[in-house]
Amino acid sequence: MHPSPAERTASAGLRxxxxxxxxxxxxxxxxxxxxxxxxxxxxxxxxxAAADVSKRTVLRYFTGKQDILLAVFREMAALTVRELERRPAEEAPLTALREATRHALCEVGRALPEYRGTPTCLAVLQLVATTPGMLVSLHHVLLVHQDAPAKILAARERIEDPADPRPQLLVSVHAVAMTVAVRSWQASGAHDLDTILDTVDMCLDNLSSAIAGRWSVAAPA
Structure with missing residues (x-):
């Protein structure tokens, strides 16, 4: 006797x-x-051994240790793209991207299980910020996933020229700001989601002056 559609659905849900x-x-x-x-x-x-499974089982889920640590950011990248597609059309590109990223980070923080009373994503961020070489890996993950948001931003702004650098440039600069924000957040000694969101905003707010302005108050005119 074959299982019913309801039974197959229940079985798939259990798996x-x-x-x-x-x-x-x-x-x-x-x-x-x-x-x-x-x-x-x-x-x-x-x-x-700590999870009471075989190494083969670990490799069915992850390609390696780095993959385990950075999986949360791949999930965040997918959520950012999904939210970016929903942002109001009147938002400027940077506003849409930063709000989509904020939404994704909040969603990941809520959806993942707690780790010692802290959202797992924050524990991962702490490890990434304090492990030599991992910030470079985080930046690489962010850049690898930049094509999808860049295409969405180009479509929102009705940019048809594939040689127009602005969509890719904005997403790339945003990825740099995210990496800097993680490092600044960790150096501040903070451990909460609101602070890292504020730090990301602070980095993005300073993009213009960092790129085009003078940094010293006493700088000559």
């Missing part, structure tokens, strides 16, 4: 929940080990 539970367990095990041993000191075998 998805089990996969999500395993993925969360792997992320938490990795965070524990990265926190206690450092990123370099923890191995995939260690993570598998």
């Amino acid at each position: 998805d929940r089990k996969k999500l539970k395993t993925r969360d367990a792997l992320c938490h095990a990795a965070l524990d080990l990265f926190g206690s041993r450092g990123f370099e000191g923890a191995t995939l075998d260690d993570i598998a």
